[in-house]
Amino acid sequence: MTLSHPIRFDDLTVNFDDRFQLNHINWQIEPQQHWVITGTNGAGKSALAAVLTGAGDIVSGTLDGIAPSAGITPRVGLVSFEAQAVLIETERKKDDADIMDVISEGTPVYEILFEDCQDIALAKELADKFDLTKLLDRSFRKLSTGESRKVMLIRALASKPDLLVLDEPFDGLDTHSLAMLQAHLQTLIKTVPMVMVLNRFDEFPEFITHIAYIDQGQLQLQVQRDDATAFDELYKLLHLKTTDLTVPAPDPDTQTPALNPGEPLVRLTDLTIKYDDKKIIDRLNWTVEPNQHWQLSGPNGSGKTGLLSIINGDHPQCYVNDIFVFGFKRGSGESIWQIKQFIGYVSTALQWEYKGTTGLRNVILSGFHDSNGLYTRCTDRQKTIANEWLALLGMSDRGDEIFSKLSYGDQRLLLIARAMVKHPPLLILDEPCLGLDDMNRQMVLALIEKICAGSGISVIYVNHHPEDKIKGIENYISLG
Amino acid sequence: MSNNYFNTLPLREQLEQLAKCRFMDISEFPDGVEALKGKKIVVIGCGAQGLAQGMNLRDSGCDVSYTLRQAAIDEKRQSWKSATENGFTVGTYEELIPTADVVLNLTPDKQHTAVVNAIMPLMKQGACLSYSHGFNIVEEGMKIRDDLTVIMVAPKCPGSEVRNEYVRGFGVPTLIAVHEDNDPKGEGLALAKAYAVGTGGHKAGVLMSSFIAEVKSDLMGEQTILCGMLQTGSLLCFDKMIEEGIDAGYASKLIQYGWETITEALKYGGVTNMLDRLSNPAKIKCFDLAEELKQIMRPLYNKHQDDIINGTFSRVMMEDWANDDVNLLGWRAETAETAFEKTPAGDVEISEQEYFDNGILMVAMVKAGVELAFETMTAAGIIADSAYYESLHETPLIANTIARKKLYEMNATISDTAEYGCYLYNHACLPLLADFMKDIKTDVIGKGLKLDDLGVDNARLIEVNAELRAHPVEAIGTVLRGHMADMKKIV
Ligand SMILES: NC(=O)c1ccc[n+]([C@@H]2O[C@H](COP(=O)([O-])OP(=O)(O)OC[C@H]3O[C@@H](n4cnc5c(N)ncnc54)[C@H](OP(=O)(O)O)[C@@H]3O)[C@@H](O)[C@H]2O)c1
Numbered sequence: 024m025t026l027s028h029p030i031r032f033d034d035l036t037v038n039f040d041d042r043f044q045l046n047h048i049n050w051q052i053e054p055q056q057h058w059v060i061t062g063t064n065g066a067g068k069s070a071l072a073a074v075l076t077g078a079g080d081i082v083s084g085t086l087d088g089i090a091p092s093a094g095i096t097p098r099v100g101l102v103s104f105e106a107q108a109v110l111i112e113t114e115r116k117k118d119d120a121d122i123m124d125v126i127s128e129g130t131p132v133y134e135i136l137f138e139d140c141q142d143i144a145l146a147k148e149l150a151d152k153f154d155l156t157k158l159l160d161r162s163f164r165k166l167s168t169g170e171s172r173k174v175m176l177i178r179a180l181a182s183k184p185d186l187l188v189l190d191e192p193f194d195g196l197d198t199h200s201l202a203m204l205q206a207h208l209q210t211l212i213k214t215v216p217m218v219m220v221l222n223r224f225d226e227f228p229e230f231i232t233h234i235a236y237i238d239q240g241q242l243q244l245q246v247q248r249d250d251a252t253a254f255d256e257l258y259k260l261l262h263l264k265t266t267d268l269t270v271p272a273p274d275p276d277t278q279t280p281a282l283n284p285g286e287p288l289v290r291l292t293d294l295t296i297k298y299d300d301k302k303i304i305d306r307l308n309w310t311v312e313p314n315q316h317w318q319l320s321g322p323n324g325s326g327k328t329g330l331l332s333i334i335n336g337d338h339p340q341c342y343v344n345d346i347f348v349f350g351f352k353r354g355s356g357e358s359i360w361q362i363k364q365f366i367g368y369v370s371t372a373l374q375w376e377y378k379g380t381t382g383l384r385n386v387i388l389s390g391f392h393d394s395n396g397l398y399t400r401c402t403d404r405q406k407t408i409a410n411e412w413l414a415l416l417g418m419s420d421r422g423d424e425i426f427s428k429l430s431y432g433d434q435r436l437l438l439i440a441r442a443m444v445k446h447p448p449l450l451i452l453d454e455p456c457l458g459l460d461d462m463n464r465q466m467v468l469a470l471i472e473k474i475c476a477g478s479g480i481s482v483i484y485v486n487h488h489p490e491d492k493i494k495g496i497e498n499y500i501s502l503g
Numbered sequence: 504m505s506n507n508y509f510n511t512l513p514l515r516e517q518l519e520q521l522a523k524c525r526f527m528d529i530s531e532f533p534d535g536v537e538a539l540k541g542k543k544i545v546v547i548g549c550g551a552q553g554l555a556q557g558m559n560l561r562d563s564g565c566d567v568s569y570t571l572r573q574a575a576i577d578e579k580r581q582s583w584k585s586a587t588e589n590g591f592t593v594g595t596y597e598e599l600i601p602t603a604d605v606v607l608n609l610t611p612d613k614q615h616t617a618v619v620n621a622i623m624p625l626m627k628q629g630a631c632l633s634y635s636h637g638f639n640i641v642e643e644g645m646k647i648r649d650d651l652t653v654i655m656v657a658p659k660c661p662g663s664e665v666r667n668e669y670v671r672g673f674g675v676p677t678l679i680a681v682h683e684d685n686d687p688k689g690e691g692l693a694l695a696k697a698y699a700v701g702t703g704g705h706k707a708g709v710l711m712s713s714f715i716a717e718v719k720s721d722l723m724g725e726q727t728i729l730c731g732m733l734q735t736g737s738l739l740c741f742d743k744m745i746e747e748g749i750d751a752g753y754a755s756k757l758i759q760y761g762w763e764t765i766t767e768a769l770k771y772g773g774v775t776n777m778l779d780r781l782s783n784p785a786k787i788k789c790f791d792l793a794e795e796l797k798q799i800m801r802p803l804y805n806k807h808q809d810d811i812i813n814g815t816f817s818r819v820m821m822e823d824w825a826n827d828d829v830n831l832l833g834w835r836a837e838t839a840e841t842a843f844e845k846t847p848a849g850d851v852e853i854s855e856q857e858y859f860d861n862g863i864l865m866v867a868m869v870k871a872g873v874e875l876a877f878e879t880m881t882a883a884g885i886i887a888d889s890a891y892y893e894s895l896h897e898t899p900l901i902a903n904t905i906a907r908k909k910l911y912e913m914n915a916t917i918s919d920t921a922e923y924g925c926y927l928y929n930h931a932c933l934p935l936l937a938d939f940m941k942d943i944k945t946d947v948i949g950k951g952l953k954l955d956d957l958g959v960d961n962a963r964l965i966e967v968n969a970e971l972r973a974h975p976v977e978a979i980g981t982v983l984r985g986h987m988a989d990m991k992k993i994v
Contacts, residue, residue, distance in 0.1 A: 298588070299588075336562070337670070339558065339588075339589035339590045340589075340590050341590075342561065342590040342591075343590040356540065356564045356566075357564055358536075358562060358563045358564040359562040359563075360563075360672075361564075376671075378671070389672075392672055393672055394671055394672025394673060395670075395671035395672060396671055396672070396673060398672060398673045398706055399706075
C-alpha cells in the first residue's frame with residue numbers, strides 16, 4: 024500500500040516536552056514527492072521529521088494524512104539517532120531492571136529485526152547485504168553504533184512502510200553500505216514517499232523533489248529541486264549557517280587607530296535635524312558605548328537614515344550639531360575619512376549607488392578604503408582577506424564577476440562583507456533586509472548573526488520587522 | 504576696459520605658458536591638506552562649483568564659509584539656501600572677506616571683474632585668491648594686488664560630479680596653476696596642491712598647468728567638440744532623419760541618448776574603442792565619413808583656435824556682455840525652437856548596440872570633432888595631456904547632459920562662455936556641412952547599413968584600424984586612462 028492522500032500540516036504548532044517547539048508549520052507532502060528537510064543544528068529538522076511519526080504534542084493547528092483514518096493507519100518507517108537512542112536506552116534499562124542473579128544477555132539482534140517484521144524475506148536479504156547475518160545472535164546492545172544503525176535501517180525498510188522518514192540515514196555508514204542503501208532507496212521511489220533529514224547538499228539523492236528549510240522551529244522556505252536559482256541560494260544559505268568558518272581576521276597593516284575604551288563611540292547631544300523649518304529630529308540625546316548593540320526603529324520619515332548619516336559623516340548638518348564620534352568633536356578639523364574608518368555601513372542606498380562595474384573581490388577590498396569603487400592599490404594580504412570573505416559567502420570562484428550582475432541578495436551579502444572587512448568598532452546596518460525575499464533575508468541575517476557573535480563590534484541595526492530579529496541585541500531606540 | 508593679459512606677453516613667454524602641463528603622480532601629495540589647515544577659507548558664490556567644492560573641502564577637514572552678494576542674502580536666493588541648509592556660515596563680503604586666508608572665487612566668469620573689484624580691497628594682506636577658471640586673469644587682464652597669491656584649481660567636471668566622486672572616495676581630474684605674477688611668498692603651489700587634495704582631485708589625477716594653457720584649451724574644447732559639435736550634430740542628424748521619413752520620436756530618441764551611449768565607449772577606450780563597436784563595414788564607412796568631415800571642418804577649428812589665442816573671441820563675447828547679452832539670449836531662444844528640441848523622444852526600445860549601428864554618422868562626428876580639437880590645440884602649442892582632457896575626456900560628460908534634457912540642459916549646465924562659443928560654432932558649422940549632408944542617407948543615420956554580408960577588404964580594414972590607433976589622442980589617452988584604470992583594476 025502506498026500513501027494515497029497528501030500529508031497536510033495546517034498551521035501546526037507542536038511542543039516537545041517544553042524543550043522545543045515547532046511553530047505554525049504549513050506543509051504538504053504529496054504521494055509522489057520526496058523531501059529533504061534541512062537547516063542548522065537545533066533548527067528543528069529532526070523534530071519536524073519526528074512529527075511525521077507521531078512525536079510531540081500538538082498545541083494548535085491540524086495534521087492530516089498520517090493519523091488512522093477509515094480504519095487504516097499508514098505505516099511510517101523511521102530511522103533516526105533519536106529512535107536509535109531510545110532503542111538502545113530501552114535495552115540498557117532491561118539490563119538495569121534485571122533484579123535476578125542471572126546476567127542478561129540482552130535482546131538478540133534477530134529478535135529486534137524480525138519481530139513485528141512485515142517482510143521477513145526482505146529483512147533477511149538486507150541483513151545479508153549489510154553484513155549483519157553473522158551478528159544475528161549477538162545482543163543488540165553490544166553492536167557498534169554503525170551496526171545498530173543498520174539494524175534500524177533494515178527494520179524501517181522491511182516494514183512495508185507507507186512513508187519513510189530517514190533522519191541523517193547516511194551518517195556513519197561505510198561506503199559499501201552507503202552505496203547499497205542508496206541503490207535500495209532508488210527501487211522505492213515510485214512507491215514510497217520519503218522525507219529525509221540531510222545537512223550536506225552533496226548527499227541529496229537524485230530523486231529528491233523538494234527541500235524544506237527550517238530555522239528556529241519555523242518552516243522558513245520550501246524549494247523545488249528543479250528551481251536551479253532557488254536551490255543554489257539555499258545552498259549558500261546553508262553554507263553560511265552551517266560551516267564553522269569564522270569571520271576572516273582583520274588586516275594588521277591597516278588597523279584603525281586605537282580608541283579610548285573609556286569613551287563612548289558616539290555621543291549625540293541635543294541633535295536636531297531640520298529641512299527648511301521642519302524638524303525631523305528634535306533634541307535627541309544618544310550615546311553608543313563600545314560593545315553595545317542597538318536596534319533603531321521608527322516609522323518612515325522619522326529620521327532614522329538621517330541620524331545614521333550624521334554619525335557616518337555624510338549628513339551636512341553634522342557640522343551644526345554637537346556630535347562626538349570616535350574621539351572627534353565634529354567640525355574640529357577632522358576629515359570624514361577619519362570618521363568613516365571606524366564604521367562599517369550597509370544600506371539600500373549604498374547598494375543603489377555602488378559602482379556597478381566593480382568586481383566582487385574589489386567591492387570587498389573597497390571596504391578597506393571606505394570607497395564606493397576601488398581606487399587605491401591593495402596589498403596581497405588584503406586580497407587574501409577578501410578571498411576569505413568570498414569563501415565565507417560561498418562565492419570563492421566568483422571574485423572577478425561584476426557587482427551589478429549579481430542578484431540583489433548577493434549584492435547585499437557582499438556589501439556586508441565590505442563593511443566588515445576592516446573589523447570596524449561600529450557596524451551600521453540600515454534595514455539590511457529591505458527588499459530581500461525570504462531566502463535572501465535568511466542569508467543576510469545568518470551572516471549578521473555570525474558577525475555579532477564574533478568580535479568586539481558594536482552594531483546599530485535599523486529595521487521595523489520584528490521577525491528579522493538578531494540575536495544579541497539588547498538596546499532599543501525608537502524615533503518619531 | 505579690459506586688457507588681454509596673454510596679448511601683453513612676449514611670444515617666447517606665450518609659448519612657454521601654453522606649453523605648461525605636467526601630470527602629477529599621487530605620490531606628489533604626501534602633505535594632504537596640511538597647507539590649508541588652520542586657514543580660513545571663504546567661498547564667494549554657492550552655485551554648481553561653489554557648493555560642491557566647499558562641501559568637499561569641509562569634509563576634508565578645512566574651515567569653509569560662504570560669502571554672497573547682499574541681494575542673494577536678503578532675498579534668500581537658492582545660493583543662500585544651499586549654503587545655509589548645508590550648515591555653512593554665510594555672511595556679507597564685509598563680514599567674511601577680511602577674515603579669509605583663502606578666498607575662492609566661484610561666481611560666473613562674467614561677474615569676475617565686478618566681484619574681484621568688490622572683494623579685493625577687503626582682503627587680508629598676503630591672503631590667497633583662487634579661481635576655477637582663468638578667464639578673468641587671462642582674457643580680461645585683471646590685475647590682482649601684489650601682496651596676494653593667485654592660484655587656480657579647476658576641476659574638469661561639472662559640480663555635481665565633483666561632489667559625487669568625492670563622496671565615493673575618489674575625485675575628478677583637476678588642473679592646478681599658479682599665476683606667476685602673483686606669488687609673492689612662493690606658497691601658491693603648496694596651496695593649490697592642498698586645495699586639490701581637499702576636493703579629492705589628487706586621486707583622479709592632477710595636471711600642473713598655467714592660467715593661460717587652461718583658458719586657451721578650455722575655451723577651445725568647450726566651443727568646438729564638446730558643445731558645438733554635439734549641438735550641430737544633433738540638429739543636422741535630426742533634420743536628415745525627418746527628411747528621410749524616419750519616425751520623429753525614434754529620431755529624437757536616437758540622438759538624445761545616442762551621444763551618451765556612443766561616448767561611453769569613448770570614455771572607456773578612446774576613439775578606437777568607439778569605432779570598434781561598429782561592424783567592420785560600418786567602421787570603414789564611419790572612418791571615411793569622419794575623414795571627409797575633418798577636411799571640411801578643419802578651417803573652422805583653426806578659426807576658433809586662432810580667435811581664442813588672439814583674444815578675438817573673448818573681445819566679441821564681452822561686447823555682448825556689455826550689450827545685455829542680446830546675442831546670447833537670442834541664440835538660446837533660437838535653439839529652443841529647433842525641431843529636435845521640440846520633438847520629444849518616442850517610446851521606443853533602442854538597444855545599446857543599435858545606437859552605434861544606426862548612428863554611424865554621429866560616431867563619425869564625435870571622432871572628427873575630438874581629433875580636430877585635439878590636433879588644433881596641440882598645433883597651437885598646448886600639451887597633449889591638456890588637450891586630451893579638454894576634448895575627449897569631457898565629451899561623455901557633456902553628452903550626459905543632452906541625455907537628460909537635450910540641448911536645453913546642455914546649455915543650462917555649461918558656462919555662459921561655453922554656451923556663447925557653442926552658438927558661434929553652430930552658426931558657422933551648419934552651412935559648412937550643408938553640401939556634405941545632401942549625400943547622407945539613412946544607412947548612416949537612422950537605419951544602419953543592414954548588410955547581409957559583413958565582408959570587407961582585409962587590406963582596407965587593416966589600414967583603417969592602424970590609422971585609428973595611430974592618432975596621437977589615442978596614445979596620450981591610453982596613458983591617462985591607464986592612470987585611472989590602474990586604480991580600478993587593482994588585481
Ligand atoms: N560648471 C562647470 O562645469 C565648471 C567647471 C570648472 C570650472 N568652473 C568655473 O567655476 C566658476 C563658477 O562656475 P559655476 O558653474 O559654479 O557657476 P554657477 O553655478 O552659475 O554659480 C555662480 C554662483 O555665483 C553667484 N553669483 C552670480 N553672480 C554674482 C555676482 N555678481 N556677485 C556675487 N555672486 C554672484 C550665484 O549666486 P546668486 O546669483 O544667488 O548670487 C551662484 O551661487 C566659474 O569660474 C566657472 O568657469 C565651472
